[in-house]
Amino acid sequence: MASNGAVSDSKGHKFNPHFTQTVINATGPKAKPRVRQLTASLIQHLHDFARENELTVGEWMTGLELLNEAGRMSDDRRNEGQLVCDVLGLESLVDEITYKLATSAEDEPTATAILGPFWRQDAPQRAMGDTIVTGFEDKGDKTWMHGTVTDFRTGKPVEGAVLDVWHTAPNGLYEQQDEGQPDMNLRGRFTTGKDGKYDFYCLRPVPYPIPFDGPAGKILQALDRHPYRPAHIHFILTAPGYKPIVTQIFDRNSKYIEDDAVFAVKDSLLVDFKPFQGNSKADFELPYDFKLATYEDAKKHSVAGTTEESASI
Numbered sequence: 594m595a596s597n598g599a600v601s602d603s604k605g606h607k608f609n610p611h612f613t614q615t616v617i618n619a620t621g622p623k624a625k626p627r628v629r630q631l632t633a634s635l636i637q638h639l640h641d642f643a644r645e646n647e648l649t650v651g652e653w654m655t656g657l658e659l660l661n662e663a664g665r666m667s668d669d670r671r672n673e674g675q676l677v678c679d680v681l682g683l684e685s686l687v688d689e690i691t692y693k694l695a696t697s698a699e700d701e702p703t704a705t706a707i708l709g710p711f712w713r714q715d716a717p718q719r720a721m722g723d724t725i726v727t728g729f730e731d732k733g734d735k736t737w738m739h740g741t742v743t744d745f746r747t748g749k750p751v752e753g754a755v756l757d758v759w760h761t762a763p764n765g766l767y768e769q770q771d772e773g774q775p776d777m778n779l780r781g782r783f784t785t786g787k788d789g790k791y792d793f794y795c796l797r798p799v800p801y802p803i804p805f806d807g808p809a810g811k812i813l814q815a816l817d818r819h820p821y822r823p824a825h826i827h828f829i830l831t832a833p834g835y836k837p838i839v840t841q842i843f844d845r846n847s848k849y850i851e852d853d854a855v856f857a858v859k860d861s862l863l864v865d866f867k868p869f870q871g872n873s874k875a876d877f878e879l880p881y882d883f884k885l886a887t888y889e890d891a892k893k894h895s896v897a898g899t900t901e902e903s904a905s906i
């Protein structure tokens with residue numbers, strides 16, 4: 594009898610010491626190497642987690658029900674599984690691992706940040722200098738955002754870069770969450786010309802709570818945490834020959850900048866909205882330059898060899 598009352602075998606093992614390896618060894622010879630590696634590691638960590646915490650059937654079922662509920666809530670407008678990962682910091686960590694470039698260059702490409710669950714495909718193509726505001730025109734602080742997209746290594750402008758941008762309305766909702774907003778409000782795609790420059794009008798975003806009526810909200814509540822994100826604007830940048838960047842920029846003066854519910858804030862992505870006079874179309878100016886890495890540079894300096902190998906099953 595062990596000191597805590599649990600039964601141990603003669604070598605002091607509380608639980609079957611061969612069980613985990615038996616499960617890992619069940620993988621057949623035709624499994625892809627990356628799938629084999631990931632699942633073996635996952636099994637090991639899951640089993641260690643269960644043993645270390647002496648996980649009970651009831652606790653395991655609670656976790657399982659959260660996962661099932663997240664699946665049932667998810668559709669093309671809501672990705673609850675992703676939200677669960679976000680509040681646990683997993684998407685931010687995977688994003689860092691995937692996109693980090695180990696480069697000794699003085700300059701660095703624009704840092705990445707999580708996609709989040711509110712991106713929509715096929716945002717409208719808009720002309721440079723246009724606005725993405727098609728609803729809430731009279732509310733919120735009108736902002737003129739502008740800058741240049743360059744190659745991080747050469748500093749040269751990138752032609753044909755597409756900026757896909759989206760952010761919340763002043764009521765803290767994305768358009769697909771809110772029947773009061775026109776379809777595709779506060780979304781747009783802009784393509785740079787030879788000079789790599791871009792500019793468009795938007796609104797100064799506001800902090801908002803991530804949806805907390807599902808499993809992600811239950812987790813936050815159980816952990817005594819709030820659901821708020823600091824004010825931010827989302828981007829996906831793509832350009833011929835360059836590795837795409839998924840990122841967000843954050844209003845430095847926003848509430849929750851120090852405790853984002855999904856852990857996405859990085860220092861290099863903090864921006865300043867500057868009061869802007871002399872332009873009746875904007876109350877604030879927001880200058881920001883994006884720096885892209887070519888596929889070649891990304892491959893050379895990538896921490897994880899992510900571009901080729903896929904773990905698809």
Ligand SMILES: [Fe+2]
Nearest residue numbers: 709711825827
């Ligand atoms: Fe967002």
